[in-house]
Amino acid sequence: MTQLDYEAIVVGAGFGGLRMLHELRELGVSACVLEAGADVGGTWYWNRYPGARTDSEAFVYAMSFSHELLQEWDWSVRYPAQEEVQRYLAYVADRFDMRRDIRFDTRVVAASYDEAANAWTVSTQAGDCFVCRYLISATGLLSVAYVPDFPGLDRFKGEWYLTARWPNEGVDVSGKRVVVIGTGASGVQLIPQIALLAEHVTVLQRTPNYVIPARNAPIDQAERIAVKREYDAVWARARAHFFGFDMGTAGVVAAELTPAEQRRALEAGWEKGGFRFVFETFDDMTTDPATNELACAFIREKIRAIVRDRKTAELLCPTYPLAAKRPPLGHGYYEAFNRENVTLMNVASDPIQEITERGVRTACAVHDCDVVIFATGFDAFTGALTSIDVRGRDGTSIKEKWRYGPRTFLGIGIDGFPNLFMISGPQSSFANIPVVVDYTSRWIGRALTAMRTAGEDRIEATPEAVGEWCDMLDALMRRPTILAQGEQVGSWFVGANVPGKAHTPLFHLAGLSAYIKDCERVAAERFAGFARSASPTLAR
Ligand code: N01
Numbered sequence: 001m002t003q004l005d006y007e008a009i010v011v012g013a014g015f016g017g018l019r020m021l022h023e024l025r026e027l028g029v030s031a032c033v034l035e036a037g038a039d040v041g042g043t044w045y046w047n048r049y050p051g052a053r054t055d056s057e058a059f060v061y062a063m064s065f066s067h068e069l070l071q072e073w074d075w076s077v078r079y080p081a082q083e084e085v086q087r088y089l090a091y092v093a094d095r096f097d098m099r100r101d102i103r104f105d106t107r108v109v110a111a112s113y114d115e116a117a118n119a120w121t122v123s124t125q126a127g128d129c130f131v132c133r134y135l136i137s138a139t140g141l142l143s144v145a146y147v148p149d150f151p152g153l154d155r156f157k158g159e160w161y162l163t164a165r166w167p168n169e170g171v172d173v174s175g176k177r178v179v180v181i182g183t184g185a186s187g188v189q190l191i192p193q194i195a196l197l198a199e200h201v202t203v204l205q206r207t208p209n210y211v212i213p214a215r216n217a218p219i220d221q222a223e224r225i226a227v228k229r230e231y232d233a234v235w236a237r238a239r240a241h242f243f244g245f246d247m248g249t250a251g252v253v254a255a256e257l258t259p260a261e262q263r264r265a266l267e268a269g270w271e272k273g274g275f276r277f278v279f280e281t282f283d284d285m286t287t288d289p290a291t292n293e294l295a296c297a298f299i300r301e302k303i304r305a306i307v308r309d310r311k312t313a314e315l316l317c318p319t320y321p322l323a324a325k326r327p328p329l330g331h332g333y334y335e336a337f338n339r340e341n342v343t344l345m346n347v348a349s350d351p352i353q354e355i356t357e358r359g360v361r362t363a364c365a366v367h368d369c370d371v372v373i374f375a376t377g378f379d380a381f382t383g384a385l386t387s388i389d390v391r392g393r394d395g396t397s398i399k400e401k402w403r404y405g406p407r408t409f410l411g412i413g414i415d416g417f418p419n420l421f422m423i424s425g426p427q428s429s430f431a432n433i434p435v436v437v438d439y440t441s442r443w444i445g446r447a448l449t450a451m452r453t454a455g456e457d458r459i460e461a462t463p464e465a466v467g468e469w470c471d472m473l474d475a476l477m478r479r480p481t482i483l484a485q486g487e488q489v490g491s492w493f494v495g496a497n498v499p500g501k502a503h504t505p506l507f508h509l510a511g512l513s514a515y516i517k518d519c520e521r522v523a524a525e526r527f528a529g530f531a532r533s534a535s536p537t538l539a540r
Helices: 015-027 067-072 082-095 185-195 221-229 231-240 259-272 289-306 310-316 433-454 463-478 483-489 512-524
Strands: 006-011 031-034 108-114 119-124 129-137 159-162 177-181 200-205 342-346 352-355 359-362 366-368 371-374 389-391 420-422 458-461 530-533
Touching: 006 015, 006 119, 015 031, 015 082, 015 433, 031 129, 067 082, 177 185, 177 359, 185 200, 221 231, 231 433, 231 512, 259 289, 289 310, 310 342, 433 512, 433 530, 458 463, 463 483
Parallel strands: 006 031, 006 129, 108 389, 129 420, 159 371, 177 200, 177 371, 200 342
Antiparallel strands: 108 119, 119 129, 352 359, 359 366, 458 530
16 A cells, blocks of 8 residues: 555645645644745745735735634734735744644645555655645645746846745845836836835836725724624625625616716725725626726726826726726825836837847837846746646646646546645636635535545546536636636736637636535535545555
């Protein structure tokens, strides 16, 4: 019989990995977490660029599994900064004595399933191998940075950095000329902060975003006490919400209001700020194109009112529907373009050609600089798993299997890959991450419990269930919704941000609440769509 090192190995010690480790311990499953970084945190460990902070409101950007933890921890502000989130995750790890089951500085490079042994062998970059029965990936959906292949980067004489791999010791941009490439959520957070220090910041924008003001503010004690008193209800509302937030609805669609009432609603939403603008202004903002355009025109008006230089303001105004790309939250983003030391350039009309010794060259201009910062996004959802050589029952790798896009059941299981579970896997839900990973970890725990009760040790999504799941997601993408329009605007939602990547829906486009309903139906039908058995190893 194959000797197991652990019953379960979890890859990644971010929100997902820590949550899963807790679940496995509750079930009495021996487990080890392998983490590439030197500490817990995952995304929060690596993305420590200036300005990095949550876009989710703090109270629901937390672990919900422990009442004591929820009562103990006090968030300082509505949108905590990276340093505070990192401190929180370290606190969770210490509070529950998790570090003894985590191996840091351990990058997983390969994993293969041995059918005869019903076991996974997991190999690390350092050459270590671990054998386990269950392999659980918690590698994050936005963890592998995408860097465009601009020629000449190796010639550049200055410094260059990725927001997604920001050095621990920080970067001193004071007095330096900086070029930032990318204006997604990362660039939008970074730009106002480095503008405070740099001599000059040149922002190379390809597609403008609808940046909604976050309205960050300290959390007052009365609010803190009120939330802590009803935390169970907070989580119930978050699980029932499209995006996993504790937010209400507007209770009204735009067409029911007069133009003056619509205007008042938009102004009120803008004042509330954050994703409340999207979810609590009109209930049809992401479903009715006319309502969506109303909101888009309103934001464009705000941009023109904030940004003094007319040419810059026009360049910052998007023309595609709001939410076709993930809208970032801003902390003085548009205001930063009123500074003398910030210049916006359009690299849609004048694309980047190469990096030279002295800076970035576009077709029509040369931007000399001391520092280049790439805020160019991620190989979302699939990148982490396809960059590891994961091989299933017949030796096929996930990378080969997903050549034309990911194929999974519930974003949790893959046919041909027994006993492999994914947390925040492709084709699962994209929503407020702590809520998603809490649900998925509990769901995997329920599956393991059902197997244990039935005397089984092997579980695998069936090809039929995978086929039906993919068909259902394709049908969602073909619906004329706003989210489904991401393909036209190069959104990572559908893999359209990485050249050569298959354009398929990378997550369940009907929202978290619908996703949970689908997962609950599967669990209620005794995990229908998964073949479960006792392996000969167990029977022996
Ligand atoms: O990445 P992005 P991100 N030439 O893909 C540009 C989450 N997140 O890291 O739009 C020039 O959004 C690209 O241009 P275009 C959040 O879910 C969360 O900012 O493709 N430009 C775009 O402007 C978010 O959605 C938080 O035309 C090029 C930028 O690079 C997701 O992560 C914070 C280019 C990439 O934007 C990704 O956000 C940060 C090229 N060749 C991120 N290639 C919080 O919640 C790419 N670009 C706090």
